[in-house]
Amino acid sequence: MSHHDEPHGAGRQAPGARTSVDRPRAPRQIARGAALLAAAVASQVMPLSVPAVMTTLLVPLGLTLLAPRVAQAQITVSIRVGPPPLPFYVQPTLAGEGYLWLPGYWAWNAEDFDYFWVPGNWALAPQPGLLWTPGWWGFESNAYRWHAGYWAERVGYYGGIDYGHGYSGYGYQGGRWEGGQFHYNTSVNNVSGSATRYTYRSTSFSNHNSNRASFNGGLGGVNARPTPVEVQQQSGRRAGPTANQLQHEHQALRTTTQRQSNNRGAPPVAATPRPNEFNSPGAVKSHTTPPHKPERQAPTQQQRQQDSKPGQRGDEPQRHNRGQQDEDKR
Numbered sequence: 001m002s003h004h005d006e007p008h009g010a011g012r013q014a015p016g017a018r019t020s021v022d023r024p025r026a027p028r029q030i031a032r033g034a035a036l037l038a039a040a041v042a043s044q045v046m047p048l049s050v051p052a053v054m055t056t057l058l059v060p061l062g063l064t065l066l067a068p069r070v071a072q073a074q075i076t077v078s079i080r081v082g083p084p085p086l087p088f089y090v091q092p093t094l095a096g097e098g099y100l101w102l103p104g105y106w107a108w109n110a111e112d113f114d115y116f117w118v119p120g121n122w123a124l125a126p127q128p129g130l131l132w133t134p135g136w137w138g139f140e141s142n143a144y145r146w147h148a149g150y151w152a153e154r155v156g157y158y159g160g161i162d163y164g165h166g167y168s169g170y171g172y173q174g175g176r177w178e179g180g181q182f183h184y185n186t187s188v189n190n191v192s193g194s195a196t197r198y199t200y201r202s203t204s205f206s207n208h209n210s211n212r213a214s215f216n217g218g219l220g221g222v223n224a225r226p227t228p229v230e231v232q233q234q235s236g237r238r239a240g241p242t243a244n245q246l247q248h249e250h251q252a253l254r255t256t257t258q259r260q261s262n263n264r265g266a267p268p269v270a271a272t273p274r275p276n277e278f279n280s281p282g283a284v285k286s287h288t289t290p291p292h293k294p295e296r297q298a299p300t301q302q303q304r305q306q307d308s309k310p311g312q313r314g315d316e317p318q319r320h321n322r323g324q325q326d327e328d329k330r
Contacts, residue, residue, distance in 0.1 A: 160224020
């Protein structure tokens with residue numbers, strides 16, 4: 001995600017930012033790491049799963065594999081200033097069958113020493129059966145550190161951040177895979193009648209957090225820890241973001257109005273119908289207050305029967321009280 005610009009900013013560092021490797025590298029090691037990184041970006045075989053232009057290359061090649069020969073580089077950044085709150089926005093209408101919702105997030109641009117908003121969007125999974133675990137910021141060792149998102153068969157830990165639209169802080173309640181088709185929970189997704197034949201309605205979950213904090217820990221952050229299931233998932237097989245996701249973030253990086261310094265935390269493009277469609281008529285802007293949630297059609301008898309049917313990681317961990325709450329936040 002705009003990581004192919006990283007070598008240009010490697011020598012610069014945000015005010016208060018720090019790297020996790022203090023020992024200087026030998027020229028030969030630097031050259032070898034740069035060559036590996038350039039080859040990975042050129043071939044698009046090794047997605048670089050971290051937002052913005054990062055400042056520190058921790059491990060040239062991390063073998064977090066979902067399929068043979070699919071590797072993921074591990075790049076991290078530590079920043080002294082936390083990301084802004086998550087903006088309010090209305091989810092664009094479902095683009096079509098098979099598209100999954102990927103929530104927006106604040107990414108860091110080391111070149112401009114600024115956060116910028118990467119719009120949420122409907123995107124295709126790399127293969128049927130995979131779900132997206134969003135990336136998240138965590139306050140750790142007196143700095144804010146980014147944890148990259150990934151594709152896997154189950155949604156893992158994402159810092160307890162309430163991204164909305166099925167990502168309530170724990171697990172994913174926005175839909176599930178059945179027989180190679182993705183079924184959409186209409187209580188948290190903006191789905192029109194003609195977009196897909198595969199829908200159900202479930203409100204049997206509770207939002208974890210009632211604020212718009214975009215980071216875990218620290219002053220004003222979300223207080224959440226991974227469940228045993230989520231800890232186990234962190235060591236499972238996974239794949240990094242797709243080429244479309246990387247291009248989508250890079251376009252957000254190049255769009256100056258998406259920067260926090262220009263939009264004061266209210267990005268003009270908060271979400272898009274598909275990746276890279278910043279100028280689409282279906283793109284939506286952010287709001288300073290929760291937008292009005294449009295009235296949804298009453299559930300059909302079939303939807304009522306399916307309401308309590310469990311899905312792939314579609315229910316949050318049992319340790320939380322369940323309640324009849326729709327997701328109204330964004």
